[in-house]
Amino acid sequence: MTSATSPLKPAAVRTTEGEMLWEIKNTGKECKTWYRIYGGLKSGIRPLLVVHGGPGVTSDYLVSLSDLTVEEAIPVVIYDQVGNGLSTHFPEMMGDVSFWTEELFLDELNRLLDHLGIIGDYDLFGHSWGGMLGARHASRRPRGLKRLILMSTPASGALWIEAQTKLRKTLPEVVQETFERCEREGKTSSKEYQEVSMLYYSQYLCTINPMPESLQKSFEWMGKDPTVYLTLNGSPSGTYVPGPLKDYTLLDDLNKITVPTLLMNGWKDQVTDKCVYPLFQQIPRVRWIQFPESSHMAQLEEHERFLQVVGLFLTEEGMGR
Numbered sequence: 001m002t003s004a005t006s007p008l009k010p011a012a013v014r015t016t017e018g019e020m021l022w023e024i025k026n027t028g029k030e031c032k033t034w035y036r037i038y039g040g041l042k043s044g045i046r047p048l049l050v051v052h053g054g055p056g057v058t059s060d061y062l063v064s065l066s067d068l069t070v071e072e073a074i075p076v077v078i079y080d081q082v083g084n085g086l087s088t089h090f091p092e093m094m095g096d097v098s099f100w101t102e103e104l105f106l107d108e109l110n111r112l113l114d115h116l117g118i119i120g121d122y123d124l125f126g127h128s129w130g131g132m133l134g135a136r137h138a139s140r141r142p143r144g145l146k147r148l149i150l151m152s153t154p155a156s157g158a159l160w161i162e163a164q165t166k167l168r169k170t171l172p173e174v175v176q177e178t179f180e181r182c183e184r185e186g187k188t189s190s191k192e193y194q195e196v197s198m199l200y201y202s203q204y205l206c207t208i209n210p211m212p213e214s215l216q217k218s219f220e221w222m223g224k225d226p227t228v229y230l231t232l233n234g235s236p237s238g239t240y241v242p243g244p245l246k247d248y249t250l251l252d253d254l255n256k257i258t259v260p261t262l263l264m265n266g267w268k269d270q271v272t273d274k275c276v277y278p279l280f281q282q283i284p285r286v287r288w289i290q291f292p293e294s295s296h297m298a299q300l301e302e303h304e305r306f307l308q309v310v311g312l313f314l315t316e317e318g319m320g321r
Contacts, residue, residue: 013038013069020115024082024104027090033108034086035079035116038066046146047075047118048314051109053128053152055100055245056229057218058085062127064214064299065310072311077116082108083228085221094227097244105133113144123314125149128271128296132250135279138261139253147314148261152271152296155278156249157241163272164239167204175199179239188235197237204270205238206297215297238270254282261286262313266294266301287313 019032036059041047048068052059059078068074080087082104093099113119121144126134131153138148154160168176175196182193206215222229230236234243261283265271267290280288289309294301 013066014040015066020112022108022111029088031082031088033079033082033088033112035077035112037075037077037116039069039073039075041075041077041116041118043073043075045073045075046121046123046314047077047116048123048125049109049113049116049118050076050078051124051126051130051134052078052081052084052218053126053130054084054222054229055081055105055129055232056084056222056226058221060085060217060221061212061215061297062299064303065125067303067307068311068314071307072315074311074314077118079112081105081228083225089225089227091225091227093231095231097231100228100231102133102136102248106137109133109137110142113142118144120144121146123147123149125151125310126153127151127299128153129245132248135250135257136253138259139250139256141256141258145259148257148259149264149310149313150261150279151264151298152266152269153263153279154271154275155254156251156275157246158249159275159278160271161241161246163270163275164241167270167272168200168239171196171200171203179237183235183240188237188240193237197239200237200239204268204295207268207293207295207301208297212297212300215300251278251282254279255284257283259285260313262310263288264291264298264306264309266291266296266298268295270296 016037019034021032024031050062050065052062058080066076069076083090123146124134131150178192178196182188232243232245233241263276263279265276280286291298291302299306
């Protein structure tokens with residue numbers, strides 16, 4: 001492990017970086033999962049493990065959650081899921097849906113909790129795809145999980161696709177036509193498809209212009225190695241999902257989540273209210289907060305309010321702390 005000072009607030013938060021070494025069957029090589037700890041895991045305050053979205057980006061765009069360590073002294077752990085960022089990559093597994101499975105990432109999550117020594121007492125934050133993993137993890141009722149935060153998390157792939165279809169119809173007609181033509185002609189890797197996708201993202205992924213550096217960095221990593229995203233999503237755009245994620249669903253497991261749960265999304269979120277509502281309806285101990293000035297990245301778009309909402313949920317009495 002190596003230690004360094006947080007780049008967000010110099011001298012305010014001590015950080016520790018490390019790698020978990022583990023084995024994935026039939027890969028023929030040692031695998032590592034990179035992580036960073038903000039604060040200390042032996043401070044006596046329950047840590048928050050943060051699971052990034054994608055699938056196929058990195059934890060960089062969620063680094064701002066480390067401000068919870070500054071404001072509330074909550075230890076925060078971020079990590080890059082296998083295949084992404086500073087963790088081991090498997091470009092040779094492009095398109096292999098038998099390798100890139102939900103269980104692979106859930107196994108990694110469980111191993112990391114054990115490796116860090118926090119598996120007996122932790123809170124969990126999942127954003128988008130990370131929330132889908134977090135919800136499934138929670139539905140299995142792990143003994144150490146105390147609180148769950150699901151941010152911009154769709155209850156199913158079908159609801160996600162329905163939302164993207166409706167949101168794309170809010171764009172200028174020429175943009176809609178470009179989306180449809182490129183998808184019909186198999187040109188989703190073209191420059192014009194990338195341009196209309198970025199226009200869509202500027203309204204429903206992140207409304208900050210220019211895009212924050214941390215989010216740009218996550219996208220850059222995905223550009224370097226799109227294996228995970230292209231395999232599971234099936235295209236370079238989250239608005240078009242011909243891959244396995246289209247069939248993903250949490251609907252049968254939501255009522256198995258017993259820990260206090262916070263749901264969050266933005267007013268202009270890709271994950272629309274209809275995507276979130278089943279989680280609110282079926283998770284027994286749940287509350288739902290919406291950010292009126294945000295799309296999919298409230299931790300960046302309304303950072304101060306985001307910290308207040310999350311900090312209160314994690315520290316208030318009567319919630320199992």
